[in-house]
Amino acid sequence: MEKNKIYRAEIIAYAGDGSSIARIHDMVVFVPGGAVGDQCDIRIVKIAKNYAYGRIERIFIKSKNRIEPECPHASKCGGCCYWHISYEEELRAKSKKVQDAIQRIGGIAMEPEAVCGSDSIYHYRNKAQYPVGIKDDEIITGFYRARSHDIIPMEHCLIQTELADNLAKCVRDWMTEYHVAPYNENTRSGFIRHIYVRSGFATGQVLLCIVTKSAKLPAVGELIQAARQTVPGLCGIVLNINKKTGNAILGDRYITLWGNDTLEDVLCGNRFQLSPAAFYQVNRAQAEKLYEAALQYAELDQTKTALDLYCGAGTITLALAHSAKEVIGAEIVPQAVENAKQNAKLNYITNARFICADAGQAATHLAEEGIRPDVIVVDPPRKGIDQATIDAIGAMAPERVVYVSCDPATLARDVKLLGEQGYQLKRYKVFDLFPRTFHVETVCLLSRKDK
Template identity: 40%
Template structure:
């Protein structure tokens, strides 16, 4: 039996009234009731609300917003009809300027709390028009009562919210998803069931190039056999004017990983081309590309500024994807070397170098933590290193290698403040100094923020 002295002052189902004082890393409002922390999604700092307690932990509770008694001056009406049920966005109810201010604050607090780093964080670089910016949609497919569902997961669940239009997506992505959904329904193509691991079509992936408006469409399937393949392709093509190609991706594994390792071209080209910084980039289904094309230009410009190249340096771009950063920096460097673990992305990077007439770039397949020591043993030098890891951050082995080679400038591009805090703590303990922390809003109206950090070695 729980000690009454330590028991939370609330219980499940209780209706409480509280003031919202801030946001947590999940984009949820934070308030206190009888000194106990309460997280309430959909609230804004400055709100006074009623909420019902949903779940309890030792140090906090999560509650469902019931009513707003007093509105924050920063609260706005979300334009999306699905906002209250879809889990894709967390901050549409906040004025955009306030979103940027809170992201700056959350980043600084995370670096201090998890990394023990009291760093000045620059104001977030936002967008002039923070809507319709996403070049990629990854949409789960399901069925309910014989109706094909395609949309996004509800918060903290795998329940699919059927979304006709997403205010963050390029309109062509919306059109592509709708065309596939209608065609799957018309042809009665089997839809994947996550619980039983049966059925066929699991996800729809659409990637659209802002430069051309062309869309690459990917159908992720739980097996190779695609019924009505020719009719399926013909019907989709009839609905969409600007397709670059249609690809089938095979994923027969259980779990949350969306794409499998095998791509089968069904029609057209198995890639599309996007332009960034005057360069043209080939992008395949599994290749990484920043999802916000307009802001990628801002992000890469900041990376170039931090690199401070004179034309002589050897630059390493680790976790390089399709080589966008490496090639963007190539004109100011003596040599650029990209390292990437996904074979298709490496092939794209090499094709991108050739297509843009860039001769001072090379790309290696493998994990950065494995490849980097081998290249250094072969005599490569590293004057400037850019790391752009996935959400889990850098491998500890790679951080140790970076500490040994001590590049003059290290530029860390992060999509997760928590792992950034961890890795910056490691690097500062190894003799590096953080010079500037610049967040860039790659994901308006969501809790996510991209950060680029300039790090230099401390001379002994």
């Protein structure tokens, strides 16, 4: 295979990162924007040891699942990757991605239950984080180009809400009028880094969080007035101060400019107060279905105790609490734990308690204390659970482990590690909370092999 040379090939699969795969001269070639069944000319742009990267130059037979992308930014924006295929095909790709990981990494040949697709693939996100920059002397917001920090300017995004897009415009206009410069990553000059908007779809509340390098901003009163006029349901405006270099969007310090510093929403029948620092699933309707499945897999009754590791603001913990004797949640972000405690009170739940700690440390400590939950639910970030947590789960020996995951590869690795602790995968189901992107959620039920 030669770089820059064009080869004729068929797209045979989707890759984990949302690109597609062709096989040329026995080598896997990753190709963005392909649909399984496309027959195309592919130009090789990079060759690594065991694989290569290519670009579609011409499609001479289109896949039957290929559609005209509705998003005009689809070929450039790094946020989505599936606007060129039907939603049914996207769901098949996501379900297969999880099944392949469970088989290849987890070593288990098992089919998932029927994939749960989103009722809507448009405007489903309750959270927007727009990077802010400047182009041709104009303030821009948008989304990053894939694998870069180049901002693709965008007025409207098909998966964000109109309210969030309007607030981004409002902040851009304020910046232009009062000469508030965007932050420049290279020179570390300027102020505004991101515009973060979170909406409560059940309550209509909207919280605006402006991520800035410095708290000293001009014309703050004008910003508050403009934002309130733009979104009448606005419940608060918060500054987040991030002076750090690197990719983390949020810094550690928050200053409330106006209104509340939390947003309220309703999920699985419980009310939740959410700080900007607290995790909250971006697709509320699908999150309810995901958590209902987790609850069903947990098979709790009023005699059982449950431990919810990586519990965030208590969304799963409080859903479990209604069906359990007692629940314990553990979470590392202090604001989320404060929210969780308040949320228990807000919902008159008295059988839930929360620990602010690393999940591994909390689980180890609970195991040493002799706590033996009947069920442990884990919902870790993408990197999955660490060995200390796996060992502590083994020591506590619950009947069931319910694993909620946003990363099929680490999920499959951890299912294998939990297998070494005596747990067997019983069933799993894939949920699409992120239509048109490559992200996917899975819930797994593991039971003790001796049960």
